[in-house]
Amino acid sequence: MTAPSRLRLALLTTAAATALLAAAGTSAGTATAAPPDPYTQDPSGGDKSMRSVLSEDGHQRLEGQFRFHPGLVYKNKPQGEWGAETMDPATMAYAPRFEFAYKVYSGRLLGKQLTTQKGKHDVTLDAEIVPEGDRRAPVAQFHEARAGRHHTLRETHAAGKRIACDSGKYQVRWAVTRTGPAGGTVTVRGTLHWDASCTQLRDALQGAR
Known part of the structure; x- marks a missing residue:
């Protein structure tokens, strides 16, 4: 194979890997542009899809x-003699992020007619990744x-841990709690399921070579 042909092959392999991994929300230390950042949302839908809970006193x-961002990360490695780089499958891991959004409605007459968002609130955000079907920590x-806190919010936080590829299936549990006087505390929560497998991505990358 001629030198230009080897270079074209290396670039095609890199492009195929980049497109594939971008679909999983990846980041490489040598990347020049951030790839798409897919996520799983609870409840499913768009920005306006929310779980809703009324406080016991009926005033909140x-x-x-919640959105779970798996955040697949990896390092690049040289390929061939022309300076092209490709993703190194041995370095793949997950660096998850948790995205919370909430709205607090306050008033005397609530129910389905409540439309007022106001004031500041004491709010707690919780999320955890737990091995599915396991009682481990x-x-x-x-x-x-x-x-x-403001009565509306959307913000993202790093989980602070790397999770190995192919380490199994997990539950991602989340909760938002608005704390208030007796009867005014209310919590909305949910659970997502996540498979940390990298097999499909790794096989596709190897097939592109």
Whole structure:
């Protein structure tokens, strides 16, 4: 194979790997542009899809939404003699992120007619990644309690842990709690299921070579 042909093959292999891994939300230390960042959402749908819970005293309604970003990360390695780079499958791992969104509605007459968002609230955000069907401790956790939060919020936090590829199936549990006087505390929560397999990505990459 001639030198230009080897270079074209290396570039095609890199492009195929990049497109494939971008679909899984990846990041490489040598990447020049951020790939798409897919996620799994609970409840499913768009930005306006929320789980909703009314407080016991009927004065607060909390709506919550959660997005789990697996965050596949990897390093590049040289390929061939022309300076092309390709993803190194041996370096793949997950660096998850948790995205929380909520809205707090306050008033005297709530129910389905409540439309007022106002004030500051004491809100706690929780998320954890737990091996599915196992009673072991979570492999990653996030907890943040903050007083005086705004009545609406959307923010993302790193799980703070790397999770190995092909390490199994997990439950991602999340909760948003608005704390108040007796009867005014309300929590919205949910669970997502995540498979940390990298087999399909790794096989596709090897097939592109």
